[in-house]
Amino acid sequence: MKKKIIHIDQLSGNISRRTLLGGAATAAVVLVQTASGKTIQEGVSTTELLPDDPTKRVGPLPGEVGTRSAFEKLVKKPSETSSRSPLQDFYGIITPSDLHFERHHAGVPAIDPAKHALLIHGMVDKPMTFTVAELKRFPSVSRIAFLECSGNFRTGKETLTPQDVCGLTSQSEWTGVKLSTLFREVGVQPKASWFLAEGSDAAIMTRSIPVRKGWDDAIIAYAQNGEALRPEQGYPVRLFLPGWEGNTSVKWLRRLELSDQPFMTREETSKYTEPIKDGKFRQFSFDIDARSIITFPAYPKTVEKGWIEIRGLAWSGRGKVVRVEVSTDAGKTWAPATLQDPVLDKAHTAFRYLWQWHGEATEILSRVTDETGYRQPTLKQLTDARGNESGYHFNPITAWQIKSDGTVLFKPETT
Amino acid sequence: MRKSPFYICLVGALVAVTLDGCFPANGKEFTGLSVARPDTVPWPTSFGFGRKATSAEITRLDIDVRPDGKGLPAGEGTAAVGKVIFATKCAACHGVGGVGGPNGSLVSTNETTTKRREKTIGNYWPYATTVFDYIRRAMPFSEPGSLTNAEVYNLTAYLLTANGIIGEKTIINAQTLPTVVMPAQKLFVPDDREGGPEIK
Incomplete structure (x- = not known):
C-alpha cells in the first residue's frame, strides 16, 4: 500500500507510544495518508522515516512541542x-x-x-x-x-x-x-x-x-x-x-x-x-564543598592518539569557581584549565584543557579551587580529615585511567 | 534572509539608546549601562497578595513534633501493644523485631559482624520525638498517613523498648516522650566546615 507521511507527531523518545504500537523498531508515530486518501495514525520504522537523501523528502511540519533527535539516547x-x-x-x-x-x-x-x-x-x-x-x-x-x-x-x-x-x-x-x-x-x-x-x-x-x-x-x-x-x-x-x-x-x-x-x-x-x-x-552540614569531574574522556569512551580536548564541570556551594587544574600525568604535575564563561556563583562551570596524547598509559584528573581558597581534596585528604568512613559530602578528586589501547576506565580508589 | 540587515540595524539602534544611559523607569530617571533594575526600587510595606491563614488551616497541616514535645498530640502507647502493630504493619520491611528487613534495621543488636554497623534508632537517632514525627508523617511506606496517633505512640514505645532505651512498662505520651534521652545525642556535632584551605 502506498502511503505518504504527512505529519510526524513524535520521535522515538516516547516509550509508551512505542510500546502501544508493539514494535521496538518503531521510530515514530506519524499521520499517514493512505492510497485511498484516508488519514490515519501509524507507527513507522527508522528505515521508513529516514530517506536516503533528506533533501528529497519534505520533513515534518511545525509541531506543538520539540523532540530530541532519535539518534540521541540521553537517559537518566x-x-x-x-x-x-x-x-x-x-x-x-x-x-x-x-x-x-x-x-x-x-x-x-x-x-x-x-x-x-x-x-x-x-x-x-x-x-x-x-x-x-x-x-x-x-x-x-x-x-x-x-x-x-x-x-x-x-x-x-x-x-x-x-x-x-x-x-x-x-x-x-x-x-x-x-x-x-x-x-x-x-x-x-x-x-x-x-x-x-x-x-x-x-x-x-x-x-x-x-x-x-x-x-x-x-x-x-x-x-x-x-x-x-x-x-x-x-x-x-x-x-x-x-x-x-x-x-x-x-x-x-x-x-x-x-x-x-x-x-x-x-x-x-x-x-x-x-x-x-x-x-x-x-549535623546540619548544608554547604556543598567545591568539586570537579572530567566528563570527557571518561568510561565508556575510548580515545585516539593526537589532540584531545579534556572537558568537565566544576562547582562550589560557597561561591564561584576561581581555578580548575588538570593533570595528565596521574597527579604529578598540574596545569590550569580554561574556564568557560559564564562563571557564576554556586553554579556548574565548564572547563576544558587541550592535551596531546601520545599513546602512553596514564591517568587524568581535575581539581577545583573556589573563591574561599578551598581546593578539592584527594580521597586520602578527606579520609585523613574525617576518619576512614565515607558518607555524605564526599567530593574527592576523580581520576580516569587512560590505557595504551585508548580504553578509559574510572580509577576506584580505596582508603 | 533578505530581512537580516534591517534587523541588525534595529538592534544596533536599541543598543545605542540603552547605552546612552538615561531612560524613564516607573516615572523616575534611571541611569546606568545595565538594563536590569536593582531591587532598590521602593517596595510597598505589603503587596497584599495571599491571605491570612485560619487557625483551622494551620491545625490541619501543622503535624510536626519538636524535641521539646511541642506538637505531640493527646494519647499514649506502650511497647506491648506496639509490638503487635509492628509485626502486622512494619516487620515486612524492617524485619522481625525490627532487625534485618529489606528497608533497614530499626533495632540495635549486640551481634558484631565484619560489616559496618548498621545505623538504627538505638545507636544513631539523637531525639526520641523524631521517631513519632517520622512514623506519623511517612509510615508505613505503602500506606502513609494511615496510622492513628495511638498506633504511632504504641509503635514509638515498642521501638524505644526494643532498643533498650526505655523499660517495657513505660507509657509514652506527650509528657514522657520528650524526656527520653537517646544514647546517640551526644555524638552529634554541628558542621564546622567553613570553606578556606583547610579540609574538614
Missing part, C-alpha cells in the same frame, strides 16, 4: 531511590529539565496547582497562605545554580561513568519569588532562628533551615529553564537553596513554620549526617 539512570543525570552527554552548563537528577523519598506526587497553596506560620506576625497564582504575582527572581545531592559519590569498580560516579548533580535556571519577599510579607519575628520546610509528597518530607538562609538567597521556585517546574522537581512550587545540599531544597512545598529551634526531623538526624573523627557525626 534510575534506581529505587534516585535517578542520575548523564553528565557525559551534556554540553555547556544547563541540564535539560527532563534529565535533571531525581531524588525523592516516596515517589513523585501529582498536584493540581489550582488546589495547592503555601502556608507560612509559626513565629510570624501574620500567618498567611499563598496560592501558586499569588506567589507568581510577587516580584520574581531568576538565577542559574547547581543542585547536588550530598550523597553524590560512588566508587568500587573501573566501569563507572561520570553519571555513575557523580550524576546526582544538575543545573537549571530557577525562577520564583525570593523567600525574603515572603518573610517580609508575613513579618518574621526577630527571635525566629529556624524554619521548617515541608513537602506535599507521600513522605511529607521536612527539613529545618536557618532563617538567615531564607533572608539571604532562598527562592520559592515555580519555574525551571523557562517553564513551570517538572513534577520530579517539585511542581508546582519548591524551595531552592543555592549551594546547599539538595535535600534541603524541599520539593512540592506546602508549608513553612518559623521557630526558635530546629525540629530535628528524620532527614537531618538519621539521614544527611556524616561520620567524622572520634566517633562523632556532623
Whole structure:
C-alpha cells in the first residue's frame, strides 16, 4: 500500500507510544495518508522515516512541542531511590529539565496547582497562605545554580561513568519569588532562628533551615529553564537553596513554620549526617564543598592518539569557581584549565584543557579551587580529615585511567 | 534572509539608546549601562497578595513534633501493644523485631559482624520525638498517613523498648516522650566546615 507521511507527531523518545504500537523498531508515530486518501495514525520504522537523501523528502511540519533527535539516547539512570543525570552527554552548563537528577523519598506526587497553596506560620506576625497564582504575582527572581545531592559519590569498580560516579548533580535556571519577599510579607519575628520546610509528597518530607538562609538567597521556585517546574522537581512550587545540599531544597512545598529551634526531623538526624573523627557525626552540614569531574574522556569512551580536548564541570556551594587544574600525568604535575564563561556563583562551570596524547598509559584528573581558597581534596585528604568512613559530602578528586589501547576506565580508589 | 540587515540595524539602534544611559523607569530617571533594575526600587510595606491563614488551616497541616514535645498530640502507647502493630504493619520491611528487613534495621543488636554497623534508632537517632514525627508523617511506606496517633505512640514505645532505651512498662505520651534521652545525642556535632584551605 502506498502511503505518504504527512505529519510526524513524535520521535522515538516516547516509550509508551512505542510500546502501544508493539514494535521496538518503531521510530515514530506519524499521520499517514493512505492510497485511498484516508488519514490515519501509524507507527513507522527508522528505515521508513529516514530517506536516503533528506533533501528529497519534505520533513515534518511545525509541531506543538520539540523532540530530541532519535539518534540521541540521553537517559537518566534510575534506581529505587534516585535517578542520575548523564553528565557525559551534556554540553555547556544547563541540564535539560527532563534529565535533571531525581531524588525523592516516596515517589513523585501529582498536584493540581489550582488546589495547592503555601502556608507560612509559626513565629510570624501574620500567618498567611499563598496560592501558586499569588506567589507568581510577587516580584520574581531568576538565577542559574547547581543542585547536588550530598550523597553524590560512588566508587568500587573501573566501569563507572561520570553519571555513575557523580550524576546526582544538575543545573537549571530557577525562577520564583525570593523567600525574603515572603518573610517580609508575613513579618518574621526577630527571635525566629529556624524554619521548617515541608513537602506535599507521600513522605511529607521536612527539613529545618536557618532563617538567615531564607533572608539571604532562598527562592520559592515555580519555574525551571523557562517553564513551570517538572513534577520530579517539585511542581508546582519548591524551595531552592543555592549551594546547599539538595535535600534541603524541599520539593512540592506546602508549608513553612518559623521557630526558635530546629525540629530535628528524620532527614537531618538519621539521614544527611556524616561520620567524622572520634566517633562523632556532623549535623546540619548544608554547604556543598567545591568539586570537579572530567566528563570527557571518561568510561565508556575510548580515545585516539593526537589532540584531545579534556572537558568537565566544576562547582562550589560557597561561591564561584576561581581555578580548575588538570593533570595528565596521574597527579604529578598540574596545569590550569580554561574556564568557560559564564562563571557564576554556586553554579556548574565548564572547563576544558587541550592535551596531546601520545599513546602512553596514564591517568587524568581535575581539581577545583573556589573563591574561599578551598581546593578539592584527594580521597586520602578527606579520609585523613574525617576518619576512614565515607558518607555524605564526599567530593574527592576523580581520576580516569587512560590505557595504551585508548580504553578509559574510572580509577576506584580505596582508603 | 533578505530581512537580516534591517534587523541588525534595529538592534544596533536599541543598543545605542540603552547605552546612552538615561531612560524613564516607573516615572523616575534611571541611569546606568545595565538594563536590569536593582531591587532598590521602593517596595510597598505589603503587596497584599495571599491571605491570612485560619487557625483551622494551620491545625490541619501543622503535624510536626519538636524535641521539646511541642506538637505531640493527646494519647499514649506502650511497647506491648506496639509490638503487635509492628509485626502486622512494619516487620515486612524492617524485619522481625525490627532487625534485618529489606528497608533497614530499626533495632540495635549486640551481634558484631565484619560489616559496618548498621545505623538504627538505638545507636544513631539523637531525639526520641523524631521517631513519632517520622512514623506519623511517612509510615508505613505503602500506606502513609494511615496510622492513628495511638498506633504511632504504641509503635514509638515498642521501638524505644526494643532498643533498650526505655523499660517495657513505660507509657509514652506527650509528657514522657520528650524526656527520653537517646544514647546517640551526644555524638552529634554541628558542621564546622567553613570553606578556606583547610579540609574538614
